[in-house]
Amino acid sequence: MTAQRICSLGExxxxxxxxxxxDGVAMAVVLDSNGEVHAIGDTCTHGDISLSEGFVDGDTVECWAHGSAFSLRTGKPLNLPAYEPVPVFQVTIDGDDVLVDPAVKLALN
Structure with a gap:
């Protein structure tokens, strides 16, 4: 599979x-305060809640339902009740286009 355009940076x-x-993979995409774009799995591993409806603070996103925060860089939960990470996908910026390949999950520590 190859990276696909999902939006422009301006969006x-x-x-x-x-x-x-x-390709059937739901993801939350974030432009953080440093101008970096992140793509992580959109579903909180604790409560099956959309993380794209959560709160972004720096390089984390917090699930609105139960307060679990996830690193946008590693996908790891930073607090309970979630204890399983969400996938992190490779993002490529080509000019003004944001490209993501849902088949390329980054393995970060």
Whole structure:
């Protein structure tokens, strides 16, 4: 599978998550306060809640339902009740286009 265009940089709002679905994979895409774009699995591993409806703070997104925060860089939960990570997908910026390949999950520590 190859990376697919999901939006332009101009369509993302800084420090807000936006939901996209690519080849049946739901992801939350975030333009953080440093200008970096992240793509993580959109479903909280604790409560099956959309993370794109959560709150972005720095390089984390917090699930609105139960308060679990996840690292946008690693997908790891930073607090309970979630204890399983969400997938993190490779993001490529090509000019103004944001490209994501849902088959490329980054293995970060």
């Amino acid at each position: 993302l709002v800084q420090d807000e998550a936006r939901r996209f679905e690519v």
